[in-house]
Amino acid sequence: MKFENVEKRFGDNVVLKDLNFEVAKGDRVTLIGPSGSGKTTILRLVMTLEELSGGYIYVDGEPLTHEVRNGKRVELGEKAQKQIRKRIGMVFQQFNLFPNMSVLENIIEAPVHVLGQSKEQATARAMELLESVGLPDKADAHPLELSGGQQQRVAIARALAMDPEILLLDEVTSALDPEIVGEVLGILRHIADTTDITMLIVTHEMQFARDVSNRVMMFDGGKVVEEATPEVMFTNPQHERTQSFLQAVLGNGEDQTGTR
Numbered sequence: 001m002k003f004e005n006v007e008k009r010f011g012d013n014v015v016l017k018d019l020n021f022e023v024a025k026g027d028r029v030t031l032i033g034p035s036g037s038g039k040t041t042i043l044r045l046v047m048t049l050e051e052l053s054g055g056y057i058y059v060d061g062e063p064l065t066h067e068v069r070n071g072k073r074v075e076l077g078e079k080a081q082k083q084i085r086k087r088i089g090m091v092f093q094q095f096n097l098f099p100n101m102s103v104l105e106n107i108i109e110a111p112v113h114v115l116g117q118s119k120e121q122a123t124a125r126a127m128e129l130l131e132s133v134g135l136p137d138k139a140d141a142h143p144l145e146l147s148g149g150q151q152q153r154v155a156i157a158r159a160l161a162m163d164p165e166i167l168l169l170d171e172v173t174s175a176l177d178p179e180i181v182g183e184v185l186g187i188l189r190h191i192a193d194t195t196d197i198t199m200l201i202v203t204h205e206m207q208f209a210r211d212v213s214n215r216v217m218m219f220d221g222g223k224v225v226e227e228a229t230p231e232v233m234f235t236n237p238q239h240e241r242t243q244s245f246l247q248a249v250l251g252n253g254e255d256q257t258g259t260r
């Protein structure tokens with residue numbers, strides 16, 4: 001995945017400007033930075049939930065939404081966009097399950113309607129995934145009958161049911177009670193350990209970032225101000241903005257990085 005001269009504005013508010021970076025297959029990249037620095041916007045752009053104001057995002061060398069031919073902007077056809085989009089999965093802070101569908105229906109919806117799997121095939125895979133997230137007996141439950149942690153585990157299973165090449169994780173534990181954060185992060189760690197899915201992660205859980213990612217990018221003012229391995233970023237950040245951000249996040253006396 002490649003970001004080339006990416007710009008995103010909301011009205012006069014320039015959130016991302018001239019953003020350039022590449023994410024190799026299998027990379028696990030954590031985005032950190034102060035509130036409002038555009039981390040969620042980056043994930044939403046990749047998911048095509050937001051439109052680019054300028055520049056390009058490429059997935060496997062293919063433009064996500066449009067290309068420029070002979071100096072003119074040409075939108076990708078709907079079919080081509082769908083082809084790319086179905087390779088990307090996202091898990092949101094607020095779960096975003098369909099409340100009127102059962103857990104099983106939530107998981108098989110896209111495999112059946114987007115990938116064209118048979119209901120039997122999709123159901124068999126969904127049951128495997130429910131097993132792997134520790135919820136084999138909840139297939140017929142409705143999301144609102146489940147705890148937040150259980151709903152988030154269903155959301156993870158739903159994303160995996162599409163066999164995504166890229167998984168976007170947006171503050172997936174922020175809406176959860178502290179005692180169940182660990183179980184959800186444990187499942188994501190397992191996915192990171194056992195698959196080669198490329199991950200873009202926005203999280204305040206620095207220990208999780210340290211365990212799972214191989215790269216950490218610090219955003220500020222719409223740009224990447226520093227990039228490093230988690231070991232370096234959390235122990236020896238170079239940029240003054242990174243230092244003050246990490247001090248604010250980690251300066252509560254608790255060691256979230258496992259470095260002290």
Ligand SMILES: Nc1ncnc2c1ncn2[C@@H]1O[C@H](COP(=O)(O)OP(=O)(O)OP(=O)(O)O)[C@@H](O)[C@H]1O
Binds near residue numbers: 033035036038039040
């Ligand atoms: N739909 C929208 N309409 C207008 N402004 C928006 C919209 N979405 C995001 N913004 C603005 O874009 C900026 C970046 O927001 P974004 O949510 O990407 O930041 P963030 O780094 O993820 O912050 P946080 O850590 O608080 O989630 C903010 O100034 C926000 O107000």
